[in-house]
Amino acid sequence: MNRYLTDKLSHWVVLLCAFVSLLILALIAIFTFQQGFPAFREIGIVQFLTGTVWRPGQGEFGILTMILGSIYVTLGALVLSTPLGVGCAILLAEVAPHQVRGILRPMVELLVGIPSIVYGLVGMMFIVPLVREIGGTGFSILAAVIVLTAMVLPTVITISEDSIRSVPQKYKDGALSLGATRWQTIWHVTLPAARSGIITAVVLGMGRAIGETMAMIMVIGNAIRMPTSPLDPARTLTGNIAVEIMYAAGIHENALFATGVVLFVLIIALNSIAFVTRQREQEAE
Amino acid sequence: MSVGCGRDSDAITIISREEGSGTRAYFKSTVMGDTLTTDGAILLPYNGAIRNAVAGDPNGIGYISRGYVDSAVIPLAIDGVSCTLENCQAGKYPLSRPLYFLTSGEATGVTAEFINFCLSDAGQTIVADEGYIRQEGKPWDSPQKLIGNISERGSTTIQPLAEKLANRFMKLYPEVTITISGGGSSVGVKSAGNGTADIGAASRELKSSEMEEYPDLKTHVMAYDAVAIIVHPDNPVHGLTTGEVAQIFGGEIADWKELEFVEL
Amino acid sequence: MGIKMQTSSLSFYYGEKQALANVSLKFREQEITALIGPSGCGKSTFLRTLNRMNDTIPHTRLEGEVLLDNQNIYAPDADVVAVRKKVGMVFQQPNPFPKSVFNNVAFGPRMSGNNQGVSLDEVVEGSLRAAALWDEVKDSLHKSGLVLSGGQQQRLCIARVLAIEPEVILMDEPCSALDPIATLKIEELMQELKKKYTIIIVTHNMQQAARVSQWTGFFLMGELVEYGITRDIFTNPQNKKTEGYITGRFG
Numbered sequence A: 001m002n003r004y005l006t007d008k009l010s011h012w013v014v015l016l017c018a019f020v021s022l023l024i025l026a027l028i029a030i031f032t033f034q035q036g037f038p039a040f041r042e043i044g045i046v047q048f049l050t051g052t053v054w055r056p057g058q059g060e061f062g063i064l065t066m067i068l069g070s071i072y073v074t075l076g077a078l079v080l081s082t083p084l085g086v087g088c089a090i091l092l093a094e095v096a097p098h099q100v101r102g103i104l105r106p107m108v109e110l111l112v113g114i115p116s117i118v119y120g121l122v123g124m125m126f127i128v129p130l131v132r133e134i135g136g137t138g139f140s141i142l143a144a145v146i147v148l149t150a151m152v153l154p155t156v157i158t159i160s161e162d163s164i165r166s167v168p169q170k171y172k173d174g175a176l177s178l179g180a181t182r183w184q185t186i187w188h189v190t191l192p193a194a195r196s197g198i199i200t201a202v203v204l205g206m207g208r209a210i211g212e213t214m215a216m217i218m219v220i221g222n223a224i225r226m227p228t229s230p231l232d233p234a235r236t237l238t239g240n241i242a243v244e245i246m247y248a249a250g251i252h253e254n255a256l257f258a259t260g261v262v263l264f265v266l267i268i269a270l271n272s273i274a275f276v277t278r279q280r281e282q283e284a285e
Numbered sequence B: 001m002s003v004g005c006g007r008d009s010d011a012i013t014i015i016s017r018e019e020g021s022g023t024r025a026y027f028k029s030t031v032m033g034d035t036l037t038t039d040g041a042i043l044l045p046y047n048g049a050i051r052n053a054v055a056g057d058p059n060g061i062g063y064i065s066r067g068y069v070d071s072a073v074i075p076l077a078i079d080g081v082s083c084t085l086e087n088c089q090a091g092k093y094p095l096s097r098p099l100y101f102l103t104s105g106e107a108t109g110v111t112a113e114f115i116n117f118c119l120s121d122a123g124q125t126i127v128a129d130e131g132y133i134r135q136e137g138k139p140w141d142s143p144q145k146l147i148g149n150i151s152e153r154g155s156t157t158i159q160p161l162a163e164k165l166a167n168r169f170m171k172l173y174p175e176v177t178i179t180i181s182g183g184g185s186s187v188g189v190k191s192a193g194n195g196t197a198d199i200g201a202a203s204r205e206l207k208s209s210e211m212e213e214y215p216d217l218k219t220h221v222m223a224y225d226a227v228a229i230i231v232h233p234d235n236p237v238h239g240l241t242t243g244e245v246a247q248i249f250g251g252e253i254a255d256w257k258e259l260e261f262v263e264l
Numbered sequence C: 001m002g003i004k005m006q007t008s009s010l011s012f013y014y015g016e017k018q019a020l021a022n023v024s025l026k027f028r029e030q031e032i033t034a035l036i037g038p039s040g041c042g043k044s045t046f047l048r049t050l051n052r053m054n055d056t057i058p059h060t061r062l063e064g065e066v067l068l069d070n071q072n073i074y075a076p077d078a079d080v081v082a083v084r085k086k087v088g089m090v091f092q093q094p095n096p097f098p099k100s101v102f103n104n105v106a107f108g109p110r111m112s113g114n115n116q117g118v119s120l121d122e123v124v125e126g127s128l129r130a131a132a133l134w135d136e137v138k139d140s141l142h143k144s145g146l147v148l149s150g151g152q153q154q155r156l157c158i159a160r161v162l163a164i165e166p167e168v169i170l171m172d173e174p175c176s177a178l179d180p181i182a183t184l185k186i187e188e189l190m191q192e193l194k195k196k197y198t199i200i201i202v203t204h205n206m207q208q209a210a211r212v213s214q215w216t217g218f219f220l221m222g223e224l225v226e227y228g229i230t231r232d233i234f235t236n237p238q239n240k241k242t243e244g245y246i247t248g249r250f251g
């Protein structure tokens, strides 16, 4: 009887927690949409999404340059951080001697805790001047991608390493005993077996990348112009909101919330792509 | 002249504040007029960030509150007047502006005492020490003892100065707690207007819309600030006219080479 | 029959701990040798020295020699990968890869990349047939190997080994995780395979050793206590300890 009660109670507590979390999320989403909606109505969705001029003072609100800015930096960080992160994860999980890993892994984990403004400042002091050597002002998509890659890497590394490490030894033994070399085993058995965890790592990294704000503001230049090269400055959707929300009022404020709605939709789209990819990968074998 | 380190072009890197900042509003009204800042301008949301960016870019130009200028950057002479404290105090430097504390109605209690302290000779000495421009100190009968909390919010230009003033005041009256936060001038106006802060800070004048919304707002000029136009120490250009600055930020002059004639 | 493989004065250490002491054993071609002994006596350790799988465990040390066709597989110029291709291994727990049946069997040939003229399809089919699994999986070659039953998985692992065309097959308690019917199937299969391969099987089960093997070695605490023709070992053991073990007095 007693046990039955605790059981029931746990059931309801868990349910309540889930409900409260969902409710909070829903309220945030509803509030954002509600605040953003007037902007869509007054500016027009098409004009808002495809416009390339953003001059709140003049009542012009087009965020295409920022949508592209966000997509470029996120994809750029994805393309750089995936091979680097998985490579480091392989190194930590499969190659590095025990003691080396014992030092490296906590260091990598420590990087996760560094506030993003610090990444931004370091990026501004070191990465921006470095990129300037290649061309342009240095405040650029490229600088943002580099900083973002550094920020996303710890996530990609630690989660990939965990999933590589959790691949059962018996698979590796099976491969080695069939005459596979150590690297063949890593490539053809360990990595595929860890794939689902690696995709999770990359998706989480991507989530962090597209949501990153402060560090981006410091290095990307925040200019509102169509970027045509990785050396051009750009503005991200998050940066747009963060830089202007303090001052915004009226339709300007609505437009910033609408920017948030677009970001929201973009994140859902990216996550869906990742989800479908993972689903397909799992069915493939 | 070649400004860049080993680069062919001396294309100017324009670094501006974001739309909405008090410094930008002031810069726009006194320098830019109707000229729009070029699309290609880098926008950074802090005085310090702009200083660091210019300090790191031989071709950079930006504008920041004079209080933030340090040896890493060179403030340009504007219309032939260099951006020294004396020139600013004498009203000769063209880009100087008042900084405001805002209160909803007449300040009372500890808040009034704090503002009076800021306007006193002691307060204004701190103003000058911090690189802002001081006024004549007003007499202030410092009370024996004060108790209470004060919140100040708004302009990031005023923030570091307000922190220094608050720290001194809290030393004098240990039972007073003052919290200082940023957010920008518009936030300062709002916060004072709707009572979420005891003191609002603004580095620009009130807009007519703000005056309508918050008719009770009272302004106190707590210091003057100059906006410095800064360049990299390696830049041989040490002075510009207001018009040239506008042309640069408007995108009309895009290369330092076009300014060769100004070289001192 | 000729000697395919032999160890001489083989000792093995995990760190400071000695797991094998001076083991000298011969394995004859096309015959099955069973290794028996109580748990922890070093049977698996011994088996893994025969295809150098112990190399993957850090802080281990080996003394003595293991000869395959009279070549020491631990010689400084010996090629581990080549050794493992010649000496295949079936593990105690069936361990097919989380890949399709086809890709499991094709794995070895793909890794060595030398399927001389023979198509991968043929290799896979041939190996699955030889492992007596073809009829059961021929319609689901592209389904995951993990959905097969335990006995099928173990035969898949055998097929996977056969695909690399080994000369020796090591089996470490291959039936311990299987039910009696699946066990019987594997035992029948071993009789087929022995026509072509040298087979060394570790087993916990003395009936199994008696049923399948021609030769038996009895291990105790890292030492080879007795070795001989299976029938002799089980009917007329020379050593008291062997007798004690097979009559069930310990172990």
Ligand SMILES: Nc1ncnc2c1ncn2[C@@H]1O[C@H](COP(=O)(O)OP(=O)(O)O)[C@@H](O)[C@H]1O
Pocket: C014, C019, C037, C038, C039, C040, C041, C042, C043, C044, C045, C046, C057
């Ligand atoms: N990886 C290892 N590290 C350290 N000791 C081991 C390891 N594997 C086995 N041993 C030890 O070696 C001895 C022999 O083990 P094993 O060869 O597995 O015996 P069996 O297969 O006969 O049960 C045991 O005492 C066991 O604890």
Ligand SMILES: [Mg+2]
Pocket: C043, C044, C045, C172
């Ligand atoms: Mg064993």
